[in-house]
Amino acid sequence: MIDGTAGVSGRRDADEALLDNPAALAEADPGDMLRHTASAGAQVRESAALAAEANLSVLADDGRPRAVVIAGIGTAGRTGDVLATVAGPRCPVPVIAHRSAGVPGWVGAADVVIAVSASGRSPEALGAAEAAHRRGARLVAVGAPDSRLQSIAEQARAPFIPVPRRAPARASLWALTVPVLLAARSLGLVKVNEADLAETAARLDADADRCRSNAESFVNPAKSLALGLAGSIPIVWGSSPLATVAARRFGDTLSANARYPVVTGALGEAGRGRVGLLDGVFGGLAEGERDIFADPAEDDGDGTRLRLVLLRDGGLNADDDTDEPLAVEERRADAVQTLAERRGVRCDVVTAEGGSALERLASLIAVPDFASIYLALAHGLDPMAVPAITEMKELSNQ
Numbered sequence: 134m135i136d137g138t139a140g141v142s143g144r145r146d147a148d149e150a151l152l153d154n155p156a157a158l159a160e161a162d163p164g165d166m167l168r169h170t171a172s173a174g175a176q177v178r179e180s181a182a183l184a185a186e187a188n189l190s191v192l193a194d195d196g197r198p199r200a201v202v203i204a205g206i207g208t209a210g211r212t213g214d215v216l217a218t219v220a221g222p223r224c225p226v227p228v229i230a231h232r233s234a235g236v237p238g239w240v241g242a243a244d245v246v247i248a249v250s251a252s253g254r255s256p257e258a259l260g261a262a263e264a265a266h267r268r269g270a271r272l273v274a275v276g277a278p279d280s281r282l283q284s285i286a287e288q289a290r291a292p293f294i295p296v297p298r299r300a301p302a303r304a305s306l307w308a309l310t311v312p313v314l315l316a317a318r319s320l321g322l323v324k325v326n327e328a329d330l331a332e333t334a335a336r337l338d339a340d341a342d343r344c345r346s347n348a349e350s351f352v353n354p355a356k357s358l359a360l361g362l363a364g365s366i367p368i369v370w371g372s373s374p375l376a377t378v379a380a381r382r383f384g385d386t387l388s389a390n391a392r393y394p395v396v397t398g399a400l401g402e403a404g405r406g407r408v409g410l411l412d413g414v415f416g417g418l419a420e421g422e423r424d425i426f427a428d429p430a431e432d433d434g435d436g437t438r439l440r441l442v443l444l445r446d447g448g449l450n451a452d453d454d455t456d457e458p459l460a461v462e463e464r465r466a467d468a469v470q471t472l473a474e475r476r477g478v479r480c481d482v483v484t485a486e487g488g489s490a491l492e493r494l495a496s497l498i499a500v501p502d503f504a505s506i507y508l509a510l511a512h513g514l515d516p517m518a519v520p521a522i523t524e525m526k527e528l529s530n531q
């Protein structure tokens with residue numbers, strides 16, 4: 134059902150003109166990753182409806198849990214990071230994203246395990262669901278209907294949210310995330326309300342429209358971000374914990390869709406170490422040796438350069454929970470932009486918009502998601518079929 138073009142092929146140099154040719158884009162994207170990515174808003178609405186049909190209120194019967202563990206790998210694992218950031222630093226219980234098989238040794242009857250798997254069959258999520266049931270923890274499962282995950286949930290008499298599988302897991306982030314958030318809401322751990330979900334879906338729809346394939350590069354933020362990144366080594370830093378989740382997500386999609394190496398992380402942390410990259414071989418040293426009179430379109434070919442993408446989360450509500458004062462985050466974001474400018478390292482900035490944490494997160498994820506696909510297409514890579522992932526699964530028998 135989910136099919137792309139197998140085999141490793143593509144071109145080293147990005148074909149910029151292809152991005153302004155909608156027919157060629159469609160041809161280069163046989164699995165329709167652009168359309169799947171554009172369904173993000175619809176995914177939010179559909180998953181909210183599916184979660185409303187599941188009996189999540191039983192989760193609250195035993196009161197507030199000691200901890201919540203979100204178990205899954207890849208995109209399913211990212212949903213745990215989203216929940217942790219939306220729950221915020223004042224969340225009364227620990228929210229832990231767990232990415233290996235099974236559950237942490239301390240998990241027991243006082244805890245809740247949310248097992249997530251788009252296919253409903255990752256060994257990590259299945260192992261966690263089984264372990265949770267064995268240990269008497271409360272279990273919720275999110276994933277493909279009629280899957281092994283669903284039967285484990287049924288055996289455990291645990292709520293199961295059947296998320297239809299129409300696209301690869303990484304194009305289903307929103308479909309998987311919303312049930313996780315709503316399970317946590319029924320435990321009283323997050324404040325996401327119906328208006329937040331509706332506004333988040335509307336924002337994802339609007340961003341999908343701005344990033345549509347027939348919107349040309351000079352008005353399409355995803356195409357221009359992709360063209361800026363072409364041929365570079367991207368560094369993606371988030372100015373806040375929420376923006377850092379979006380940065381890590383961009384790392385996932387840049388690697389899997391566009392097959393670009395990428396450094397991602399929190400700007401606060403990077404400022405104490407990784408920011409040194411800006412001084413190095415791919416940063417200031419490469420830029421310092423560049424012939425300033427050379428045509429920037431005619432790259433000399435030997436200069437792989439960093440490109441900084443800064444995800445800024447400036448629009449906090451006064452009543453939002455934060456780790457650090459907004460002013461500290463803002464100063465740090467301004468500082469790294471100055472550092473990049475001084476060294477000639479180019480920098481793209483995506484600034485969060487919207488009221489709720491969820492909507493702000495969506496505003497930092499949507500355009501980069503599309504950019505990763507446009508970058509793949511410009512290189513002639515099918516963003517859906519990733520031979521290396523398939524081969525890894527075959528070779529490691531998973």
Ligand SMILES: O=P(O)(O)OC[C@H]1O[C@@H](O)[C@@H](O)[C@@H](O)[C@@H]1O
Binds near residue numbers: 206255
């Ligand atoms: O969500 P499930 O189906 O468990 O997959 C988990 C992960 O598996 C990997 O092999 C990749 O396919 C990822 O894109 C995916 O997120």
